[in-house]
C-alpha cells in the first residue's frame with residue numbers, strides 16, 4: 001500500500017496481464033457477522049483484508065468471537081446469539097457494511113439480555129452518513145436506540161427494550177439498501193417462535209445487494225421468503241447454522257477498474273481478472289454489461305474475466321445505474337474517452353456514501369478539463385479532448401482514488417494527438433485501504449508506460465556523501481523504486497572474485513556482469529538466489545568494485561541492467577554517473593556533496609557504531625585522495641551533470657535534504673496547488 005501524501009501516475013499506456021482480485025467487501029462483512037452469530041466454527045477462505053473487514057473483525061472479537069487467521073483461512077467461532085460482554089464501544093471506521101448490520105444485530109440482542117448496552121461509532125464521515133431509517137425501524141420493533149450526536153446519524157447506543165413482532169417491521173429502502181440488509185441479517189435472532197415480516201416502504205435502491213444478503217443467509221440455514229421487493233418473511237424457527245467452510249469470491253466492484261482498464265488499454269492482449277466472473281453473486285458483476293455497451297470485449301468464465309478494447313473511442317452511454325451504485329463511478333471516468341456525452345442516472349445514493357460522490361466526481365473531472373453536468377441524482381460527462389494535469393482530491397473515498405487513476409491513460413485519448421499526455425496526481429492514495437489496499441500495486445503490475453514518461457530523479461555524488469540514505473528517503477516519500485548503482489559494481493566484484501576473474505580482465509569482468517542472476521528484494525541483493533547484501537559491504541569487495549568500475553566494458557555491460565530499473569511509478573537512482581550517463585533525461589538531477597571534513601566525521605561515527613576505531617585525519621585524507629582519483633580518471637569521471645542542482649548537506653540533516661529534493665521535484669511538476 002502507498003502510505004504517502006500523494007502518488008503521481010505518469011501517462012500510462014498499454015495494459016495486459018493478470019490481476020488476482022481481493023475478496024468481496026460485501027460478502028466478507030456479511031459472512032463475518034453471520035459466522036459471529038452462529039454456533040460453532042466457520043472457516044472463511046480468501047476473506048478480504050482491508051479497513052472495512054478489520055473493523056468488523058475487531059468488533060466481533062470484542063463481542064467474544066474467537067478468530068484465528070491462518071494464511072488464506074480465517075476461522076471464526078461465533079458467540080451464538082450471546083455476546084460475551086454486556087457492554088462495548090465499537091469503532092467501525094467508515095464501513096457501512098459493519099455499521100448498519102451490527103447496529104441491527106446488537107439492538108435485537110440487547111433486548112434479549114438484561115442490562116446489555118453497546119455503542120457504535122466510526123470516523124467523522126460515518127457520523128454524517130444517514131442511519132435514521134434503520135433506527136426508526138428498530139424503534140418500531142421495540143428496540144431502544146439513541147443517537148448520541150445528531151438524530152438519525154451515528155454514533156448510536158443500543159440498550160434494552162422489548163421486541164414486539166406482531167406487526168410487520170417497516171423500513172424505508174430509498175436511502176440505502178443496507179438498512180434492509182441489516183434487518184434481514186439480524187431478525188433471524190428474533191424469529192425463533194414466530195415468523196418475522198419486513199416491509200419495505202418506498203422504492204428500494206441497490207436491489208442486487210439484497211440478493212447477496214439472501215444468498216448468504218440461505219447458506220447459514222435461513223430461507224427468507226421474498227415477495228417482490230416489498231415483503232420479506234423470515235420463517236419461524238430460524239437458527240443460524242454454519243455451513244462450515246465458505247469461499248469469498250473476488251470483489252466485483254474492484255473488478256470494475258480492471259474491466260475499464262481492458263476496455264481502454266487492452267489493445268494487444270487482454271486484461272485477465274481472476275476471482276470473479278459470470279458465476280458471481282454480486283450485482284456489480286453487471287458492470288461488465290455497461291462496459292460492453294461502451295465497447296469493451298469481454299470473455300467471461302465462471303470465476304474469471306478477460307477484457308480487451310473493442311470500440312475506440314468508447315461508445316457514450318445513457319444508463320440507469322441504480323443496480324450498480326459503486327461500479328457506476330468507474331463509468332464516469334471511462335466517459336472521458338467516449339464518442340459523446342454519457343449520462344449516469346438514478347444515482348442519488350452517491351451523495352451519502354464515503355463522500356458526496358456526485359459533487360466530488362464532478363469537481364475532480366472538471367480539474368482534468370472535462371465538462372460535467374451535475375444533478376441531484378445524475379451526472380453527465382462529456383469526452384475530453386485535452387487533459388489537464390491535475391492534483392486529484394480523493395475525499396477519503398477509495399473509489400475516487402481508484403476511478404480517477406484511469407485518467408492517467410490520457411496518452412491513448414482518441415480525441416487527443418497521441419503526443420500530448422499528462423500525469424495525474426492522486427492525493428492520499430492510502431484511502432484505497434477501505435476495500436483494496438494494494439490497488440496501485442495491482443495497477444502497476446498490468447500497465448506499461450513509455451520509459452521516457454517514467455520519472456527519474458538522479459542523485460550523484462562522491463563517496464560518503466549520504467546518497468544512499470537520501471535516495472531511499474526521497475523514494476519512500478514519492479512511492480518510487482530505488483537503484484543503488486554502486487551495489488551493481490559491488491555485486492559484479494563479488495561475482496568475479498567467486499569465479500576467479502581478475503580485476504584486470506576487462507572482458508572477463510564484463511562477461512561476469514552480463515551473466516549475473518540478480519534479484520532485488522527491497523534493500524537486499526540476491527545473487528543466484530543467495531542473499532549477498534552483507535557481503536557486499538566487505539572492504540575487499542568495495543576495493544575491487546572501485547577498480548573494476550573503471551573498465552568501459554564493465555560499465556557498458558551494466559548499462560541495460562540499470563536502465564531496467566526505470567519502472568512505474570518512478571525511480572530514484574544514486575551513484576556517480578546516473579545523471580550524466582545512465583539517465584541523461586532525468587527530470588531532476590542532484591549532485592550531492594559535503595565537505596571532506598563532514599564526510600570523514602560521518603564515516604568515523606559509522607565505524608564507532610560498529611565498534612571499529614579509526615582516525616579522523618586518516619579518514620579525511622583517504623576521502624580526499626578518492627575524490628581526486630574519481631574526478632580525474634579517464635572513464636566515467638565523477639562530475640556533476642550540467643543541469644544538476646548542487647546540494648551540500650554538510651550542515652543539513654537528512655529530513656531537510658529530503659524536503660529540499662522533493663520541493664525541487666515538485667517545482668518542476670505541472671500540478672497546481674488546487
Ligand SMILES: O=C(O)C1=C[C@@H](OP(=O)(O)O)[C@@H](O)[C@H](O)C1
Nearest residue numbers: 026097176177178206209325349
Ligand atoms: O450492502 C452492501 O454491501 C452495499 C450496499 C450498497 O449501498 P447502498 O445500499 O447504500 O446503495 C453499496 O454502495 C455498498 O458499497 C455496499
Ligand SMILES: C=C(OP(=O)(O)O)C(=O)O
Nearest residue numbers: 094095096097326353354
Ligand atoms: C458505499 C461504499 O461503502 P459502504 O459499505 O461503507 O457503504 C463503497 O464501498 O463504495
